[in-house]
Amino acid sequence: MSNEKVFVDDTQSWYAKGYFSLVRTAGWVDIKLKEALKPFGITHVQLNILSLLAKNHPEPMDAKSIKEKLVVKSPDLTRLLDRLVKKGLIDRRTCPENRRKIDITVTEEGIQTFYDIHCIAKAAVNNYFEDNLSEDDAKELYRILAKIK
Numbered sequence: 001m002s003n004e005k006v007f008v009d010d011t012q013s014w015y016a017k018g019y020f021s022l023v024r025t026a027g028w029v030d031i032k033l034k035e036a037l038k039p040f041g042i043t044h045v046q047l048n049i050l051s052l053l054a055k056n057h058p059e060p061m062d063a064k065s066i067k068e069k070l071v072v073k074s075p076d077l078t079r080l081l082d083r084l085v086k087k088g089l090i091d092r093r094t095c096p097e098n099r100r101k102i103d104i105t106v107t108e109e110g111i112q113t114f115y116d117i118h119c120i121a122k123a124a125v126n127n128y129f130e131d132n133l134s135e136d137d138a139k140e141l142y143r144i145l146a147k148i149k
Contacts (some may be wrong), residue, residue: 029125036124040117041087045072045082047121050114053090053106060095060103089113 025111033044042050048071053061067077074080084090089110095101106114129138 015086015138025102032124032128033121036121037117039115040120042113042117043080044121045070045074046084047114047117049080049084049105050089051118053104053113054114057111060093062095062104066104071080084110126133 030044037044037047049066052066052069063077063081067074070077079118081090081092085092089107091105091107093103093105131140
């Protein structure tokens with residue numbers, strides 16, 4: 001093996017610092033959300049599904065539409081929906097106009113659960129952002145993250 005360095009440490013560049021800061025912050029947000037949601041036995045992606053259905057209520061959504069709009073992507077949407085049905089938070093029914101389509105709606109209990117948990121999740125994360133960022137900072141953060149995406 002030669003005496004040349006195999007790995008060049010570029011972690012001092014602003015690009016690397018920005019990347020590592022983004023990853024650490026995303027991990028921190030994920031941990032805070034998991035802690036806030038744990039007492040309710042619900043995951044972030046399940047809360048996201050309830051949010052989509054509550055915003056669309058009383059109109060149903062299909063699984064494809066839900067999957068496209070999820071903030072937290074999940075390859076296993078069917079099992080997530082099964083769990084929410086078992087908890088009584090959503091309903092699945094065959095669409096009367098198209099028997100191949102399944103209509104998914106949020107139940108009244110699901111709406112109430114969403115609003116109760118949403119407030120707690122928001123307090124766990126958003127208050128941190130609101131307490132530490134100005135509105136202009138938040139706009140700039142959004143702009144930069146949208147640019148990266």
